[in-house]
Amino acid sequence: MKKSLGFRITGQIICIIFGFFTLYPLLLMLKRSFDNGGIGNYVKVLNAVNPIRNYLNSIVVVGATLVVVSIVLSLAAYAFSKMRFRGSKVLYFILLTGMMIPTSAMIFPLFQITKKLGMINEFSSLIGPYSAMNALFNLMILKNYYDSLPNELIEAAKIDGSSSFQTFTRVILPLSIPGLALVLIQTFLSAWNELQMGMTFINKPLKQTITVVPLRFAQTMQGSYPIEVTFACLTMTLLPIIIFYVFAQKFLIAGLTAGAIKG
Amino acid sequence: MKKQHYQKEAYLFILPIYILFAVYIVYPIFFNIYHSFFKWNGVSSEKTFIGTENYIRILKDPVLLILIKNFFIFGFLTIVLQAVFGIILANFLVHGLKFAGFYRTIYYIPVVATPVVIGNIFSKIFETNRGHLNVTLRALGLDFLAKQWLADPKIALYCIAAVNIWQWTGYSMLVYYANMLNIPEDLYESATIDGAGDFTTFFKITLPLCRNSHFSLFILGALGTLKCFDIPYVLTKGGPNYATEFFSTYIYKKSFDLWDQGGSSTLVVIMFVFALIITFAQLRVYYRGNSEKELSA
Numbered sequence: 001m002k003k004s005l006g007f008r009i010t011g012q013i014i015c016i017i018f019g020f021f022t023l024y025p026l027l028l029m030l031k032r033s034f035d036n037g038g039i040g041n042y043v044k045v046l047n048a049v050n051p052i053r054n055y056l057n058s059i060v061v062v063g064a065t066l067v068v069v070s071i072v073l074s075l076a077a078y079a080f081s082k083m084r085f086r087g088s089k090v091l092y093f094i095l096l097t098g099m100m101i102p103t104s105a106m107i108f109p110l111f112q113i114t115k116k117l118g119m120i121n122e123f124s125s126l127i128g129p130y131s132a133m134n135a136l137f138n139l140m141i142l143k144n145y146y147d148s149l150p151n152e153l154i155e156a157a158k159i160d161g162s163s164s165f166q167t168f169t170r171v172i173l174p175l176s177i178p179g180l181a182l183v184l185i186q187t188f189l190s191a192w193n194e195l196q197m198g199m200t201f202i203n204k205p206l207k208q209t210i211t212v213v214p215l216r217f218a219q220t221m222q223g224s225y226p227i228e229v230t231f232a233c234l235t236m237t238l239l240p241i242i243i244f245y246v247f248a249q250k251f252l253i254a255g256l257t258a259g260a261i262k263g
Numbered sequence: 264m265k266k267q268h269y270q271k272e273a274y275l276f277i278l279p280i281y282i283l284f285a286v287y288i289v290y291p292i293f294f295n296i297y298h299s300f301f302k303w304n305g306v307s308s309e310k311t312f313i314g315t316e317n318y319i320r321i322l323k324d325p326v327l328l329i330l331i332k333n334f335f336i337f338g339f340l341t342i343v344l345q346a347v348f349g350i351i352l353a354n355f356l357v358h359g360l361k362f363a364g365f366y367r368t369i370y371y372i373p374v375v376a377t378p379v380v381i382g383n384i385f386s387k388i389f390e391t392n393r394g395h396l397n398v399t400l401r402a403l404g405l406d407f408l409a410k411q412w413l414a415d416p417k418i419a420l421y422c423i424a425a426v427n428i429w430q431w432t433g434y435s436m437l438v439y440y441a442n443m444l445n446i447p448e449d450l451y452e453s454a455t456i457d458g459a460g461d462f463t464t465f466f467k468i469t470l471p472l473c474r475n476s477h478f479s480l481f482i483l484g485a486l487g488t489l490k491c492f493d494i495p496y497v498l499t500k501g502g503p504n505y506a507t508e509f510f511s512t513y514i515y516k517k518s519f520d521l522w523d524q525g526g527s528s529t530l531v532v533i534m535f536v537f538a539l540i541i542t543f544a545q546l547r548v549y550y551r552g553n554s555e556k557e558l559s560a
Contacts, residue, residue, distance in 0.1 A: 003358050007461050011355035015366045018352060021429070022369055025384045026376070028395060072279040079276035085269050091277065098288045100538050102490040104511035105531045106287060108305065108518040109294035132287035135280055164272050193377045195493050196511075200519070214383050215497075227387065238380045245375045249368050257441040 029238075033231035041232035048221045048229075049205070051213045051236055058192055058210040058240075061126050065191045066184055068131040073142055074180060076135070078168050081146035082154055092143075098136035103196045114201050125201040126209070130194060134187040141186075145179030146172070182255030185248045192241055213237055292535070298528040305524030317529040324526075326505050327533075330513060333420060334488055334537075337509070340424045341431065342484035346477065348428070349435025354469060356436070357443040367440070370433035378430070382497025385426045389413050389498070413499050416506035423495050423507055430494075431487075435480055442476040443469060485541045489534060510534045 003011075033041055045051065079085070080092045106129065114125045149172065157167040198209045205216060217233045245252075299317055303310040321327055352370060356363040373381065388395045389412035397409040412422050446469065454464050492511040495501060501508040501516060508516075510530065517527035 004461065007355075007358070008360060011358075011360045012362075015352065015355055015360065015362075018348070018432075019366055019369050022373060022433070025381075025388065025429070026372070028388070029380075029384050072283060075276040076280040079273040083270045083273040083276065085271065085273035088273070091281075095280065095284055098284055100486050100489075100542060101288055101292070102486075102492075102511055102534070102538075104490075104492060104514040105295060105534065106291040107515065108524065108527060109291035110287065111518075112294070113290075128283070129287050132283035135283055136288070139280070164270060164276075168276075189375050193375075193379075195377075195379045195496075196515070211377055211379050214379055218383070227393075230383070230387070234380050234383050238377055241375060241377055242372070245372065249371070253367060253371065253437065256437055257444060 026238075029231050029234055032228055033235045035228045035231075036226060037228060041229045042236065044225060044229045045217070045233045045236055048225070049213055049217050049233065051210060051233075053206055054208055054210045054213050055240060057123070057207060061123050061130070061209055062188055062191045064123065064127045065130040065134065066187055068127065069134050069138070069187050070180060070184060072131065073135045073138060073183065074173065074176060075168070077139060077142035077146050078172055078176075080139075081143045082149075082151070082172070083164065092139075095136055095139055098132075099140075103133075103194075107196060107200060110197070111200055119201075121202050121204045121207045123207075126194075126197055129197055130187075130191040134190055137190070138183040138186060142176075142179055142183050145182075146176065149175055178255070181251055185252050185255070188244065188248075189241070192244075210237055210240070295528040295531040298524055299532050301525050303524045304522040305518060305527075306522065313525070317525045321526055321529045321533065326508060326513060327530075329505050329508055330510055333507065333509060336420060337424050337427070337491070338485055338488040340421070341427045341488070342481055344428050345432050345435040345484065346439075346480055348432045349437075349480075350439045350470075350473065352432070352436045353439035353443055354465060357440055367437070370436050372433070373430045374433045376430070378493035379497055381426065381430060382494045385422075385494075386413065386498050389422055414503055416503050419499055419503065419507045423498055426494050426498070427491070431484075438476045438480055439473055442473050446472050482542065486538065489538055510537075 035041075037044075076095075080088060110125075110129055114120055114122075119125045153171050153175070154167055157171045162170065193211060194209075195211045195215075199212045199215060202208050202212070208216065214230075214234055214237050217230065221229075298310075300312060300314060301310040302313045302316070352366070356367055360366075391397060391411045391414060394412070396412065400406065400409045410418060413419050450468050451464055454468060459467065489510055491509045492515065495507050495509055495512050496515075499507045501512045505513075514527050514530050514534070517523045517530060
């Protein structure tokens with residue numbers, strides 16, 4: 001339906017003002033990162049904290065998390081959506097309570113086990129909790145997605161003599177790619193951006209994930225460099241996630257607006 | 264009628280997620296409940312059972328009052344303002360505004376941006392002497408507005424709330440946007456034929472029919488306030504003088520800076536009770552509202 005001209009003009013003005021405020025801090029960071037030294041500020045960051053290694057660490061941690069989440073979560077979502085078993089509702093709602101648990105409630109106990117098992121500075125100390133948090137957080141989304149797939153396909157596969165697991169891998173999994181993609185994009189974002197465990201469970205600079213780099217820079221290097229170098233460091237930290245968003249945004253926003261977010 | 268047929272192999276399908284749940288959620292909860300009854304610094308092997316002493320101590324701790332006050336102020340401000348901004352933007356974008364797709368993409372950037380980077384950018388903006396905000400204000404001759412944004416206990420919390428609103432408005436926008444896509448167009452058309460203007464249709468149609476979004480944003484916002492850590496940790500570390508302390512930052516501080524694991528675990532338990540009360544109260548309101556709606560329909 002066409003709205004009035006007044007509505008459209010007001011809309012454009014408000015949307016532009018909001019867009020300005022949204023982008024301003026980010027563009028400020030980008031601009032300041034090139035002041036007094038241009039690309040040289042970035043070279044200084046490379047020499048001071050060398051984030052390349054930390055990018056790779058993040059890629060390994062997030063990649064492993066994505067693998068674990070996609071396996072664990074699609075199995076569980078499929079069972080809760082399409083299989084009949086005693087206690088399925090209760091078992092499902094128990095898992096949903098996991099969504100409300102803040103990291104700060106988990107961090108010390110997990111730090112303790114990590115230390116006892118000698119896993120401090122190991123990537124596995126992060127992959128485990130990231131997988132758990134994201135599997136639980138996205139369970140409802142993926143189950144809702146499976147709910148929307150027709151049961152007839154499963155019935156047909158059963159008549160053909162497939163076992164539950166075969167039905168799952170051959171029929172459901174290929175169909176679930178759009179739902180799974182949304183969940184994995186969300187997992188990527190949340191695991192990549194996580195700070196609290198990343199800075200607690202790993203203290204060797206060479207083993208840290210990329211989110212810890214700005215803190216390390218602030219603690220050890222800030223005094224010896226002008227503020228523009230800090231901005232260069234921040235830009236370098238943010239860059240991968242912005243590139244990822246540019247590629248994933250169509251899919252992400254389409255998935256989120258397709259009714260995947262439910263009350 | 265179909266015969267009940269249970270698939271026992273389903274338990275194997277949910278076993279992996281339950282293992283993760285047990286190790287990373289259930290175990291920490293019981294760990295904290297258990298240690299809330301002990302005097303323990305978190306490092307030494309010596310733990311002393313002290314009954315409810317931690318609870319008495321934490322309930323008398325003046326910081327707990329600040330945590331609760333901050334929880335309500337921050338939660339209220341961020342939830343309300345994010346919802347107001349989000350619904351206004353969504354309302355424009357959903358009705359075929361030019362460049363709507365572009366705006367939507369822009370508004371969602373802060374949601375995906377790394378919080379530790381956002382915190383650092385804003386700490387440079389809010390910095391008192393050479394910070395961008397004060398420099399700009401002075402350049403405009405508005406020196407009296409230049410404040411010690413993060414160092415003044417009276418305003419630091421509001422600065423953190425502002426950053427949170429900047430970050431999460433895009434999320435509220437998208438939730439409302441998705442909701443509005445499901446409102447049938449003919450509702451608006453018939454209202455317009457009846458002579459209703461843009462404001463009337465917004466308040467009479469859009470606002471009530473976004474009810475589910477209001478509630479889910481409320482729940483997510485309240486739980487988000489309990490989870491809030493990265494931004495205050497980077498901007499103020501909970502200071503000045505605990506003025507911007509949140510449950511998450513204070514729990515972390517107790518565990519890793521103050522070596523008071525008994526107190527930290529006690530705070531975790533109190534935070535749980537908080538989270539449960541909120542979830543429960545909201546669900547009650549939600550379901551009562553629903554049944555009323557059904558009755559009136």
